[in-house]
Amino acid sequence: MCGIVGYVGAKEKKEILLDGLKELEYRGYDSAGIAVIEGNNLNSFKAVGKLENLVQKAKDFKADSFGVSIGHTRWATHGKPNELNAHPHLGKNSYVVHNGIIENYQELKKELIAKGVNFLSQTDTEVIVHLFEQNALDKEPFDAFKSTIDRLDGAYATLLITQGAPDTLFFAKNGSPMLIGFDGEDIYFASSDTAIIGKAKEVYYLEDGEYGYAKDGKVELFDANGKKSFTTKPLSSDKVSAQKDGYRFFMEKEIYEQTTVIADTMMGRVLESEIVLDELDSDFFDGINAIKICACGTSYHSALAASYLFERLAKVRCDVEIASEFRYKKPLLSDDTLFVTISQSGETADTLEALKMAKRAGLKSLSICNVDNSSIVRESDVALLTRAGIEKGVASTKAFATQTMLLWILALYVAQERQSISKDLIANEIDAMRHSPKVLKVTDELHAKMHRLSKRYLHGHGFFFIGRDIFFPLALEGALKLKEISYLHAEGYPAGEMKHGPIALADSNLFTVALMPKSLLYDKIKSNVEELSARDATILAISPLAFDLADDFVQTKYASHPMLEFFEMMVVTQLLALEISVRLGNDVDMPRNLAKSVTVE
Numbered sequence: 103m104c105g106i107v108g109y110v111g112a113k114e115k116k117e118i119l120l121d122g123l124k125e126l127e128y129r130g131y132d133s134a135g136i137a138v139i140e141g142n143n144l145n146s147f148k149a150v151g152k153l154e155n156l157v158q159k160a161k162d163f164k165a166d167s168f169g170v171s172i173g174h175t176r177w178a179t180h181g182k183p184n185e186l187n188a189h190p191h192l193g194k195n196s197y198v199v200h201n202g203i204i205e206n207y208q209e210l211k212k213e214l215i216a217k218g219v220n221f222l223s224q225t226d227t228e229v230i231v232h233l234f235e236q237n238a239l240d241k242e243p244f245d246a247f248k249s250t251i252d253r254l255d256g257a258y259a260t261l262l263i264t265q266g267a268p269d270t271l272f273f274a275k276n277g278s279p280m281l282i283g284f285d286g287e288d289i290y291f292a293s294s295d296t297a298i299i300g301k302a303k304e305v306y307y308l309e310d311g312e313y314g315y316a317k318d319g320k321v322e323l324f325d326a327n328g329k330k331s332f333t334t335k336p337l338s339s340d341k342v343s344a345q346k347d348g349y350r351f352f353m354e355k356e357i358y359e360q361t362t363v364i365a366d367t368m369m370g371r372v373l374e375s376e377i378v379l380d381e382l383d384s385d386f387f388d389g390i391n392a393i394k395i396c397a398c399g400t401s402y403h404s405a406l407a408a409s410y411l412f413e414r415l416a417k418v419r420c421d422v423e424i425a426s427e428f429r430y431k432k433p434l435l436s437d438d439t440l441f442v443t444i445s446q447s448g449e450t451a452d453t454l455e456a457l458k459m460a461k462r463a464g465l466k467s468l469s470i471c472n473v474d475n476s477s478i479v480r481e482s483d484v485a486l487l488t489r490a491g492i493e494k495g496v497a498s499t500k501a502f503a504t505q506t507m508l509l510w511i512l513a514l515y516v517a518q519e520r521q522s523i524s525k526d527l528i529a530n531e532i533d534a535m536r537h538s539p540k541v542l543k544v545t546d547e548l549h550a551k552m553h554r555l556s557k558r559y560l561h562g563h564g565f566f567f568i569g570r571d572i573f574f575p576l577a578l579e580g581a582l583k584l585k586e587i588s589y590l591h592a593e594g595y596p597a598g599e600m601k602h603g604p605i606a607l608a609d610s611n612l613f614t615v616a617l618m619p620k621s622l623l624y625d626k627i628k629s630n631v632e633e634l635s636a637r638d639a640t641i642l643a644i645s646p647l648a649f650d651l652a653d654d655f656v657q658t659k660y661a662s663h664p665m666l667e668f669f670e671m672m673v674v675t676q677l678l679a680l681e682i683s684v685r686l687g688n689d690v691d692m693p694r695n696l697a698k699s700v701t702v703e
């Protein structure tokens with residue numbers, strides 16, 4: 103949610119900033135902008151929409167003498183996505199970029215307006231630059247910056263440059279991610295290390311409450327206790343950037359990749375006859391009597407599926423909460439509970455804050471995450487990495503598959519350690535796990551079928567995705583995928599609940615995608631679908647068993663284990679969403695109003 107970059111040095115700045123922003127564009131693509139100060143020269147460019155628009159706008163600009171520079175890619179929180187609201191925000195002679203939300207901006211804005219300051223944007227961010235300039239009227243620039251951040255409530259990662267100190271870049275972090283990269287005299291700032299890989303050789307991940315400045319090839323760092331020293335870590339120089347490799351969209355490629363990345367998730371963990379999790383000490387689960395999982399969006403759906411597995415296999419009580427709900431409910435927590443967070447990005451603000459709350463309450467924490475060194479990974483006692491590789495499509499696919507697989511592995515690991523199920527059952531689960539990559543393979547036949555079917559599902563007054571047990575979270579996920587990239591209304595529902603209200607919507611324009619696995623509660627879901635069919639709902643049934651009442655039918659192949667059916671049906675729903683979105687002419691990889699990493703609450 104918003105990406106920021108900064109650079110201090112003598113290299114050509116425009117390319118460094120644009121390169122970094124390209125890597126961060128997944129965090130928001132409502133607008134982008136850069137600002138550069140080189141001695142007396144102050145330049146900035148902003149453009150609405152994707153980064154490419156900024157690239158065009160700034161194409162004749164070059165900045166290759168010593169100076170300071172900042173850049174930003176925006177996901178709008180306050181104010182429409184227009185040029186005035188795009189960052190960097192200019193005061194009189196200073197620029198600021200910011201990721202986060204300044205909660206007391208209205209109060210600060212009022213105060214500044216009373217002093218005669220003129221605001222150009224509707225953003226919360228603009229107060230930072232004006233407050234700084236007011237403070238700088240009677241203070242040295244660094245003191246003015248410090249007084250500014252002392253007044254800010256909320257979450258921020260912010261960079262500020264000013265003609266008052268043209269060789270200095272000021273920074274502060276609280277709640278939103280930011281890191282500093284080093285290569286000799288060159289100093290880089292970014293929301294995530296992907297933006298500086300290949301440029302910086304060493305990195306320091308800032309902690310909340312840290313601030314300071316970069317000048318003369320050095321960084322001075324401070325926190326509430328004053329000046330502090332810090333140690334950097336080497337940064338890998340391998341730039342692993344994702345390419346579409348001949349696919350039309352990243353999302354399409356990522357759906358196809360699931361068959362291989364799931365094998366990576368299992369590698370070294372799912373052995374022939376046992377589960378090994380090297381990351382966990384043998385006594386890790388000692389004293390744990392319950393598991394609480396917190397996550398958002400798609401990751402929340404994998405958590406819901408996992409809750410069935412933890413109770414069924416590991417026989418451990420498991421409850422799941424949406425992180426943004428958990429944060430404010432004053433939850434009762436007991437220290438025999440393992441607190442699990444799930445996150446693709448490792449930066450989701452609500453999930454991160456939930457984790458911090460649980461830690462403050464003394465709970466042991468474990469995260470399931472796709473990005474090593476992310477805030478959630480660093481904050482957790484133990485992290486299990488999903489190994490999905492870079493996920494570029496904003497609508498998550500392979501991250502969901504790998505999260506669910508890893509949670510299944512974790513549940514079975516606990517079952518094995520606690521001997522909560524028989525050896526035969528464990529062997530059966532392992533056998534199913536080892537078949538999963540095959541199940542996730544997309545065949546030409548299936549893709550062609552989903553392409554054909556998608557034509558029938560472009561209108562109507564809504565979709566219900568229905569399922570029972572672990573297929574209920576999958577129904578939620580199928581509906582979310584469709585909503586995100588088709589902009590059609592879709593709801594996931596527990597099939598048995600339809601008759602308690604939603605069935606009132608049933609008519610031929612209500613499209614129902616029914617997940618009907620053979621290996622789990624088939625007769626129950628069948629009755630639920632029959633009830634809908636009797637009321638003329640249009641039914642798309644996904645099942646290994648032929649179903650006469652379906653208007654459309656996708657026959658699945660793997661019926662030997664519920665999780666295999668889960669993964670196969672997951673692919674079908676992903677392809678359905680993809681093909682509907684393509685037919686509607688939508689931007690599949692960067693759907694409107696969304697961002698890949700949600701670093702504001």
Ligand code: F6R
Pocket residue numbers: 398399400401402444445446447448449450453496497498499582586698699700
């Ligand atoms: C949906 C999607 C989002 C994320 C959610 C949490 O396709 O990607 O719902 O799942 O924003 O993000 P992470 O997993 O990065 O914490």
